[in-house]
Amino acid sequence: MLLVLDGLGGLPREAGGPTELEAASTPNLDRLAAEGQTGLSQPVGLGVTPGSGPGHLALFGYDPVASNIGRGALSALGLGLRLDAGDLGVRLNFCTLDDRGTVVDRRAGRIETGLNRALVKKLNEIEIPGVELEFATESQHRAVLIIRGAYLSPAVQETDPQAVGVPPLEPVPLTATAQHTSAVLRLVTEAVRDCIGGESLANFVLMRGYAGLPELESLSSLYGLQAVCLATYPMYKGLARVAGMAVVDGLDSADEQMTALATAWDDHDYFFLHHKAPDARGEDGDFDAKVSAIEEMDQRLPDLMKLGPDMLVVTGDHSTPSVLREHSWHPVPCLFWGGSVLPDTVDRFGERACGQGSLDVFTAQSIMALMLAHGGRLQKFGA
Amino acid sequence: MLLVLDGLGGLPREAGGPTELEAASTPNLDRLAAEGQTGLSQPVGLGVTPGSGPGHLALFGYDPVASNIGRGALSALGLGLRLDAGDLGVRLNFCTLDDRGTVVDRRAGRIETGLNRALVKKLNEIEIPGVELEFATESQHRAVLIIRGAYLSPAVQETDPQAVGVPPLEPVPLTATAQHTSAVLRLVTEAVRDCIGGESLANFVLMRGYAGLPELESLSSLYGLQAVCLATYPMYKGLARVAGMAVVDGLDSADEQMTALATAWDDHDYFFLHHKAPDARGEDGDFDAKVSAIEEMDQRLPDLMKLGPDMLVVTGDHSTPSVLREHSWHPVPCLFWGGSVLPDTVDRFGERACGQGSLDVFTAQSIMALMLAHGGRLQKFGA
Numbered sequence: 001m002l003l004v005l006d007g008l009g010g011l012p013r014e015a016g017g018p019t020e021l022e023a024a025s026t027p028n029l030d031r032l033a034a035e036g037q038t039g040l041s042q043p044v045g046l047g048v049t050p051g052s053g054p055g056h057l058a059l060f061g062y063d064p065v066a067s068n069i070g071r072g073a074l075s076a077l078g079l080g081l082r083l084d085a086g087d088l089g090v091r092l093n094f095c096t097l098d099d100r101g102t103v104v105d106r107r108a109g110r111i112e113t114g115l116n117r118a119l120v121k122k123l124n125e126i127e128i129p130g131v132e133l134e135f136a137t138e139s140q141h142r143a144v145l146i147i148r149g150a151y152l153s154p155a156v157q158e159t160d161p162q163a164v165g166v167p168p169l170e171p172v173p174l175t176a177t178a179q180h181t182s183a184v185l186r187l188v189t190e191a192v193r194d195c196i197g198g199e200s201l202a203n204f205v206l207m208r209g210y211a212g213l214p215e216l217e218s219l220s221s222l223y224g225l226q227a228v229c230l231a232t233y234p235m236y237k238g239l240a241r242v243a244g245m246a247v248v249d250g251l252d253s254a255d256e257q258m259t260a261l262a263t264a265w266d267d268h269d270y271f272f273l274h275h276k277a278p279d280a281r282g283e284d285g286d287f288d289a290k291v292s293a294i295e296e297m298d299q300r301l302p303d304l305m306k307l308g309p310d311m312l313v314v315t316g317d318h319s320t321p322s323v324l325r326e327h328s329w330h331p332v333p334c335l336f337w338g339g340s341v342l343p344d345t346v347d348r349f350g351e352r353a354c355g356q357g358s359l360d361v362f363t364a365q366s367i368m369a370l371m372l373a374h375g376g377r378l379q380k381f382g383a
Numbered sequence: 384m385l386l387v388l389d390g391l392g393g394l395p396r397e398a399g400g401p402t403e404l405e406a407a408s409t410p411n412l413d414r415l416a417a418e419g420q421t422g423l424s425q426p427v428g429l430g431v432t433p434g435s436g437p438g439h440l441a442l443f444g445y446d447p448v449a450s451n452i453g454r455g456a457l458s459a460l461g462l463g464l465r466l467d468a469g470d471l472g473v474r475l476n477f478c479t480l481d482d483r484g485t486v487v488d489r490r491a492g493r494i495e496t497g498l499n500r501a502l503v504k505k506l507n508e509i510e511i512p513g514v515e516l517e518f519a520t521e522s523q524h525r526a527v528l529i530i531r532g533a534y535l536s537p538a539v540q541e542t543d544p545q546a547v548g549v550p551p552l553e554p555v556p557l558t559a560t561a562q563h564t565s566a567v568l569r570l571v572t573e574a575v576r577d578c579i580g581g582e583s584l585a586n587f588v589l590m591r592g593y594a595g596l597p598e599l600e601s602l603s604s605l606y607g608l609q610a611v612c613l614a615t616y617p618m619y620k621g622l623a624r625v626a627g628m629a630v631v632d633g634l635d636s637a638d639e640q641m642t643a644l645a646t647a648w649d650d651h652d653y654f655f656l657h658h659k660a661p662d663a664r665g666e667d668g669d670f671d672a673k674v675s676a677i678e679e680m681d682q683r684l685p686d687l688m689k690l691g692p693d694m695l696v697v698t699g700d701h702s703t704p705s706v707l708r709e710h711s712w713h714p715v716p717c718l719f720w721g722g723s724v725l726p727d728t729v730d731r732f733g734e735r736a737c738g739q740g741s742l743d744v745f746t747a748q749s750i751m752a753l754m755l756a757h758g759g760r761l762q763k764f765g766a
Contacts, residue, residue: 035398340704342394342402342713344738358738362429369430373712380710381427382434382447383457 001271001309002059002371005297006052006236007279009319009332009351013287020278020287020322021333022350024294028301029314029335034347036337039359041315041367049329052235055317060243060272061223061368062216069242070154070211075144077238079136083213088152088181091209092135092143093160094119094202101167106160107141108202116143119196123205126191131184141202145188152212153178156185160206168206181210218244219270223372228264230257231274240272254296258303265307273304279327282320290322311339311375313367314349331361339374384654384692385442385754388680389435389619390662392702392715392734396670403661403670403705404716405733407677411684412697412718417730419720422742424698424750432712435618438700443626443655444606444751445599452625453537453594458527460621462519466596471535471564474592475518475526476543477502477585484550489543490524491585499526502579506588509574514567524585528571535595536561539568543589551589564593601627602653606755611647613640614657623655637679641686648690656687662710665703673705694722694758696750697732714744722757 010020017023043050043058044065053074054064069077072089083089094116096105116137123135131149138144155178159168171185185207197203219225221244229240229247232254237247246268248260254275261271277293305312315334318327333354344358355361372378393403400406426433427447436457437447452460455472466472477499479488499520506518514532521527538561542551554568568590580586602608604627612623612630615637620630629651631643637658644654660676688695698717701710716737727741738744755761 340394340707340711340713342734345735356739358423358735358744360743362744366429369428370712371430373430373432378430378432378712380432380434382437382451383454 001273001304001312002367003273003275003297003304003312003314004056004059005275005278005294005314005316007282007318007320007327008294008316009321009328009330010282010290011321011323011328011330013323019351020282020290021294022352023287024291024298026294026298026349028298029349030347032301032312032314032337033335033349033353035343036335037341037344037359038333038335038346038349038354038357040331040351040354040357040361041334041364042331042361043318043364047329049327050318051327052317053239055364056236056239057216057243058364059315059317059367060219060239061365062243063365067214067216069214071209072144072154073211073213074235075138075209076136076146077242078235079138079144080234080237081134081136081144081146083146083238084148085213085215086148086150086152088147088154088210088212090145090147090207092145092205092207094141094143095168095204095206096201097168097204103161103164103166103168103206106162106164106206110140111202113137113139115202116140119199119202122195123192126188126195128184128187128191133188143205145207147184149184151177151180152184153181154210154212156182156210158208158210159185159189160208168204171207213242216242216244220244223368223377225270226268227270227272228268229272229274230261230264231272231276232257233274233276236274236276245270245272254300258300261304262307271309278316279320282322283325285322285325287322309338311371312337313371315364315367332364334359334367336370336374339371339376341374384656384687384695385750386656386658386680386687386695386697387439387442388658388661388677388697388699390665390701390703390710391677391699392704392711392713393665393673394704394706394711394713396706402734403665403673404677405735406670407674407681409677409681409732411681412732413730415684415695415697415720416718416732416736418726419718420724420727420742421716421718421729421732421737421740423714423734423737423740423744424717424747425714425744426701426747430712432710433701434710435700436622438747439619439622440599440626441747442698442700442750443602443622444748445626446748450597450599452597454592455527455537456594456596457618458521458592459519459529460625461618462521462527463617463620464517464519464527464529466529466621467531468596468598469533469535471530471537471593471595473528473530473590475528475588475590477524477526478551478587478589479584480551480587486544486547486549486551486589489545489547489589493523494585496520496522498585499523502582502585505578506575509571509578511567511570511574516571526588528590530564530567532567534560534563535567536564537593537595539565539593541591541593542568542572543591551587554590596625599625599627603627606751606760608653609651610653610655611651612655612657613644613647614655614659615640616657616659619657619659628653628655637683641683644687645690654692661699662703665705666708668705668708670705692721694754695720696754698747698750715747717742717750719753719757722754722759724757
């Protein structure tokens, strides 16, 4: 079982003080740390702040750099949209063009999300032969376009000029194999102009972040695992799907996650349980709320352990110190419990405590191999 | 001097208890740890269980993955057979074919080793033009064939169908350059049929694990070392030969190893001393016997130190916890003593103690570079 406390790692609120995790009362995590082995997990590399994509794909055992997911595809996953290998995700900004076609506001005055939804509804009537289009609202001026079809390529110039007073750029192909995609995007921009060009504020879209999904070998194919994801947010379910996990849909609370976990127990042998709150409260800059979010999961641990996992890893996909209000590069507390783990001398779960653990600072991408090894699922290398 | 306690790393017999090394009384190793620097050596990678081949080649400074030795070649080394670069080692199973040529027993009823020897004696009369053949008994139904000659390739289909009720597979070439080897193996199988086809039980052989030795640059060429191996088991002598070490043959006991070490002292500057017993007792699942095997080497250390090594490293090629009865992926206690080593605060030799050492968890392949550096044998990189 992999229990991810999203954004787990933190920093002291004041010099000499504890981090959020150190300040939290976590008797159950502390007991697991005492019985297990600890260290600090490095998601991508020293000094590198990971997004949710690389953070999780590393925890699933993939090279977080080679498997990096581009913005358009990640936005689609975050909205819970269907995105298959070969599809192309595109981030859209509604923008304002003047009557000469010059960009005067790259964000269309940060329109209300309600207007965004109304415009997206119109845009979804666009039809381009040979491809299927799906426009979706993100929030304010931000939207996503998914293009489904054959021979799509992300190697096309972004149309967002990243400046005002100039016209949008053309979606020219950057490689020979991107000519088809370029032609599709030209048709899309013409159709968008026809569709919403008469609007006063949001009368065009700028496109960027073209990206498909990486084609990753599944956990089933790689390791023979029957993996299942218990997460509430679309993004993490999408990342789990990229790794070939089964995904339980419709979970809206930690209670529902725990119930679904128990239900899935007999039919799977790898469980990815995702707890979003520590990251969200860290991004809010709310130290105390992040402490509470950690304590909330700690209190659920006894129920979780009653299921009898052979091997449990508790860590985060990255740090989100509330004093920084965003993801950070700090390595993440990590504990291994069960299997053939040799316990170390650490008896607390926290940043400084885990820094004394016998796993040292180690690469998050190794967590999968260690879990499999401790669970007796790997063969010897060489004779 | 590199002192390898094979399979050194272990695990507690009961929760909260000591490992084999922690339970052992090792005053001499503890003193060296106190005077030196400690850490945990990772032979291949996190979660990877190394065989003896990658375990030792990493300790000699080679990339354990790039230099991996296939089964046929390793079996030949394990039997102490001459295997030169370009030769091909093949694992054989004596098997039983019915009169239609179908495999009815892939292991020929696990024949007695004595019968194996008698059959191998017959097979060694086979002559194939252009190559030299050497058949050798391993045990029960297992044997090895070494083919010596030019242009040999392991890229040939294994003839073991891994199933009964079907005929053996043909040794078809898998690459264009393997055509000669395929032809040789066809002649071998025909000759084997002629030679032992009339036997009731073991009337044919199945072939698999075709492998030659990796062509490694010698320690002499790489580092200017005059290296010598003091080992009792053929496997480790074979691995030392792959690294270009001189090998003292005919050593049957630790006493003889110590005497030979003293004799070799003046003519060499790198000494690989191999102590097999901890691994063997770990694989027996005998915790107490592994403790004794470790203590036995500890008691020899004062004599060894009297020789005056400049630089001593004590570690294992991998862990062999007696509770697991096999090699494992756990990193291995390691101590550096002498040379320009900066001692750390660790004063005991054990898994948990070394986990606190200033070498942290580090890759075994670096041991050679560190030994050379601490021994003053490396030059500055860059100006």
